[in-house]
Amino acid sequence: MATCNKKELLIGVVMLGVALGYLLMTLQLPGHSGIDAAFVPTLLSAMLCLLGALQLFSAFTSVPANVAPSDSESDAAPAERSDVATVIKTLTLIVGYVALLNPVGFPIMTAVYLYLQFVVLTPLDTRCNHLLYALIAVVTSALIYLLFREAFDLMLPSGLLPF
Amino acid sequence: MLDLLQQGFGAVFSLNILLLMAIGVAVGIVFGAVPGLSATMAVALCLPLTFTMGPQAGLSLLVSLFIGATSGGLISAILLKIPGTPSSIATVFDGGPLMEQGHGVKALGVGIVFSFLGTLFSIAALMLIAPQLAKIALRFGPHEYFAIAVFSLTLIATLSAGSMVKGLFAGALGFAVSTVGIAPVEAVRRFTFGVAELNGGFAMLTVMIGMFAVAEIIRVAETGRRAQQGKAKSVSMKNIKGFGFSLKEFREQLPNAGRSGLIGLGIGILPGIGAGTSNLVAYIIAKKRAKDPESYGKGNIGGVVASETANNAGIGGAMLPLMTLGIPGDTVTAILLGGFLIHGIQPGPLLFISQGPLVYTIFAALIVATFMMLFMEFYGLRLFIKLLDVPKHILLPIILVLCVVGAFGLSSRLFDVWSILLFGLLGFAFVKAGMPAAPFIIGFILGPMAETNLRRGLMLSDGNFLAFLANPIAATFLGLALAFVLWQVYSALRPQKSSINEILRT
Numbered sequence: 210m211a212t213c214n215k216k217e218l219l220i221g222v223v224m225l226g227v228a229l230g231y232l233l234m235t236l237q238l239p240g241h242s243g244i245d246a247a248f249v250p251t252l253l254s255a256m257l258c259l260l261g262a263l264q265l266f267s268a269f270t271s272v273p274a275n276v277a278p279s280d281s282e283s284d285a286a287p288a289e290r291s292d293v294a295t296v297i298k299t300l301t302l303i304v305g306y307v308a309l310l311n312p313v314g315f316p317i318m319t320a321v322y323l324y325l326q327f328v329v330l331t332p333l334d335t336r337c338n339h340l341l342y343a344l345i346a347v348v349t350s351a352l353i354y355l356l357f358r359e360a361f362d363l364m365l366p367s368g369l370l371p372f
Numbered sequence: 373m374l375d376l377l378q379q380g381f382g383a384v385f386s387l388n389i390l391l392l393m394a395i396g397v398a399v400g401i402v403f404g405a406v407p408g409l410s411a412t413m414a415v416a417l418c419l420p421l422t423f424t425m426g427p428q429a430g431l432s433l434l435v436s437l438f439i440g441a442t443s444g445g446l447i448s449a450i451l452l453k454i455p456g457t458p459s460s461i462a463t464v465f466d467g468g469p470l471m472e473q474g475h476g477v478k479a480l481g482v483g484i485v486f487s488f489l490g491t492l493f494s495i496a497a498l499m500l501i502a503p504q505l506a507k508i509a510l511r512f513g514p515h516e517y518f519a520i521a522v523f524s525l526t527l528i529a530t531l532s533a534g535s536m537v538k539g540l541f542a543g544a545l546g547f548a549v550s551t552v553g554i555a556p557v558e559a560v561r562r563f564t565f566g567v568a569e570l571n572g573g574f575a576m577l578t579v580m581i582g583m584f585a586v587a588e589i590i591r592v593a594e595t596g597r598r599a600q601q602g603k604a605k606s607v608s609m610k611n612i613k614g615f616g617f618s619l620k621e622f623r624e625q626l627p628n629a630g631r632s633g634l635i636g637l638g639i640g641i642l643p644g645i646g647a648g649t650s651n652l653v654a655y656i657i658a659k660k661r662a663k664d665p666e667s668y669g670k671g672n673i674g675g676v677v678a679s680e681t682a683n684n685a686g687i688g689g690a691m692l693p694l695m696t697l698g699i700p701g702d703t704v705t706a707i708l709l710g711g712f713l714i715h716g717i718q719p720g721p722l723l724f725i726s727q728g729p730l731v732y733t734i735f736a737a738l739i740v741a742t743f744m745m746l747f748m749e750f751y752g753l754r755l756f757i758k759l760l761d762v763p764k765h766i767l768l769p770i771i772l773v774l775c776v777v778g779a780f781g782l783s784s785r786l787f788d789v790w791s792i793l794l795f796g797l798l799g800f801a802f803v804k805a806g807m808p809a810a811p812f813i814i815g816f817i818l819g820p821m822a823e824t825n826l827r828r829g830l831m832l833s834d835g836n837f838l839a840f841l842a843n844p845i846a847a848t849f850l851g852l853a854l855a856f857v858l859w860q861v862y863s864a865l866r867p868q869k870s871s872i873n874e875i876l877r878t
Contacts, residue, residue, distance in 0.1 A: 246555035330765035
């Protein structure tokens with residue numbers, strides 16, 4: 210219960226933070242007289258702030274009273290241990306993939322990305338079959354590249370490859 | 373109407389469109405069946421493939437995917453006891469026990485046949501209602517559209533599963549994200565920070581691909597390495613006559629199916645909520661109305677019938693507001709909206725006048741895809757079961773690559789690829805915070821509609837807001853929206869929770 214409330218509190222803080230950020234940006238918009246381009250964003254930031262505050266308030270009020278469960282629907286979450294390392298590795302891979310897509314090209318980067326991502330995501334109880342992974346990665350990459358280039362006229366960045 | 377429908381069938385019955393649709397239904401069933409992949413993802417990923425097709429072929433493919441994926445969820449719901457998509461959660465309740473008792477084929481047969489009937493029922497309703505509704509909607513001006521958008525926005529945010537505050541926040545945030553770019557009417561740049569790519573705002577598809585596909589991949593990265601992948605049990609198809617259940621059982625389930633079909637259709641029409649909610653509602657009501665409610669949850673085919681009829685009846689329901697008003701009924705139709713726009717077609721009442729043949733081609737495609745689904749899903753079952761065994765750590769990276777291709781294909785710029793990554797992270801944060809993603813999407817789509825029509829309406833009435841209330845249709849919808857919010861606040865203040873919310877939370 211305590212961790213759950215802390216989580217709800219944190220969610221509230223993030224919600225309010227996002228709302229205030231949007232409010233700040235809205236205040237810099239030109240206008241603010243009657244109904245103009247700034248009207249809807251102003252309305253929205255007020256609403257976001259209010260909802261963020263409500264979330265914080267409900268998280269706070271449910272701390273001492275253990276009677277009613279708070280509004281969270283993710284009580285089952287602690288059962289699954291989250292694997293932060295894999296998430297960070299995956300995100301790094303995706304960012305690297307997108308960043309190098311243009312200079313290195315789609316075919317090479319896709320094959321490399323797929324292979325590495327397969328390895329990163331392989332379940333702990335399964336052995337990495339590197340040869341198979343490499344084969345799937347290369348074939349998939351070539352297939353997608355050729356399919357989109359030839360059949361759907363979508364010019365994916367070819368990068369270093371001459372074709 | 374009949375000759376238009378005939379034309380529609382004529383267009384669909386060409387070799388390449390039929391082939392495309394068969395592929396669409398099969399791919400859809402796979403996306404529905406594999407837990408973690410959804411109908412929304414299937415349509416979003418295949419949309420780039422349709423860029424170079426004509427609108428008839430492209431939209432036929434997309435609706436085939438929609439039908440296949442909505443129904444495919446029942447395969448894993450029954451065989452793995454894991455719902456393949458949120459729309460078959462209630463199928464697990466009885467389909468799972470039936471499988472354990474050795475009635476797997478019967479459960480699958482019932483599920484598939486009633487999926488089929490539910491879809492046909494909703495398409496029939498769509499074909500009857502849509503042209504009439506479009507006639508009425510033709511007279512709608514900015515006042516009415518503003519009111520309908522506001523009504524839809526309040527509906528989705530409050531009806532979404534879980535906490536109402538979070539649902540409303542998600543909806544408002546989606547609306548806020550949609551304000552990025554050049555503002556309607558006086559073309560002020562908002563929140564672009566001088567980045568030229570942001571002038572047009574975020575593309576709808578990048579938001580959807582990010583929130584639904586990329587977020588799912590990050591989520592699997594978090595839990596997938598420790599989770600064990602369920603092994604799909606196979607079922608023996610020997611000595612099976614027809615679809616594995618008797619005519620008597622079929623007749624007994626008809627009232628249940630009719631009721632569930634109506635529930636699915638009604639909930640499907642409401643913007644923002646669709647099959648994910650209606651299958652649970654139909655299940656609860658079927659259980660309440662049954663002669664033997666205690667046998668539900670222990671392997672009563674009535675549970676499978678209710679869930680599968682309702683979720684598939686949502687297809688026609690969700691298409692209705694999309695085709696007549698340009699308002700998507702759920703997240704899949706939100707992508708279909710993008711599909712229409714990419715082919716230069718603006719869904720709405722004018723569609724029935726300017727693109728009559730296309731409308732009926734879509735109807736015909738829906739019907740043909742439904743029949744394809746019935747036979748492919750039952751007789752190709754073994755193949756789909758095999759595909760359930762494809763490991764997630766192989767499948768999801770490939771899907772990410774397809775997401776990247778799809779985003780890049782929108783306008784051949786890497787900006788859109790970065791956008792899907794951004795929205796993927798946002799979607800992951802939503803999952804972590806227990807915040808529903810559907811209100812965000814609907815807020816993102818309906819927000820600009822509400823704002824643009826508000827500004828236009830005010831210009832028409834010289835800045836007088838009372839014109840919105842003087843218009844009977846607009847006033848009705850605004851009144852309904854207000855009543856709905858008040859009712860929600862009232863019921864939120866009362867301690868007891870409704871049984872639907874209770875079940876949605878679990």
